[in-house]
Amino acid sequence: MKFFEDIQVGDVFEYGRYTFTAANIKAFATRFDPQLFHVDEAAAARSHFGALCAPGWHTAAAWMRLMIDYRRRMDEAMRARGEPVAGIGPALGFRDLKWPKPVYVGDTIAYQSEVIELRLSGSRPQAGLMTFSSTGVNQNGEPVLSLVSTTFVELRGAAP
């Protein structure tokens, strides 16, 4: 991660895309959200969703995974340039998570975040608090996930 001092409100992180398949939807749903419209095509067709769709937590977990992969690529690129890498986390939680549209089999969701607030931390003088708004948008441009999260980011001034 970049150091806190190098991040600006309005910075955008583009995490990439995740395609939801019947297989990965059912694999997630079987473990964590086995409602019928997430695990059975025929039952889903009769439900208010009309077809098999992904659990909201699957949509969110895919965002988390792509974000972590993105941060790793960013860190590797910084190390390859000989730059120091800032620590990030822990996350404090998030607010306003919404699933405005269902995610169906075959949908490809593009995830990104935008930094919306930066402030110093009272409890951790070696880190700042970054608040960012994250979204997932399907191939038709429709938002399917939005949430706002806050996490600690190391201050350059705190690096050993």
Added chain:
Amino acid sequence: MKFFEDIQVGDVFEYGRYTFTAANIKAFATRFDPQLFHVDEAAAARSHFGALCAPGWHTAAAWMRLMIDYRRRMDEAMRARGEPVAGIGPALGFRDLKWPKPVYVGDTIAYQSEVIELRLSGSRPQAGLMTFSSTGVNQNGEPVLSLVSTTFVELRGAAP
């Protein structure tokens, strides 16, 4: 689920307990949050967490799973008594998700929800909106998860 008219603010649903193990933490983290302190004991010992701990999304996904199982048991008991069962969902999202403490290997989390608001829906005359506050508490009585969610619940008056 009970029908909307049969639910009261203050109703508590006790979902049961989930024990986090190194195996189930790593299985979730490998797929969805492969940060080192979630997948590698030695790296976790050197991190700010001090030991292997569960991804926040794993803590939340376990809550979801126990809630769904609880609703199924409730529905089965109602059907066994010959009572009609109300439809529930879709969920609109949630707010104020917090992970106040880490969840470590061996922790057993007890999950429950309390209904905090009930109101009719403008968009769906056949359903009401139930807002409930959910918590996960570890074996020492410390909260490790809290969130507030809103979902549709079928009105008795709307049943066919």
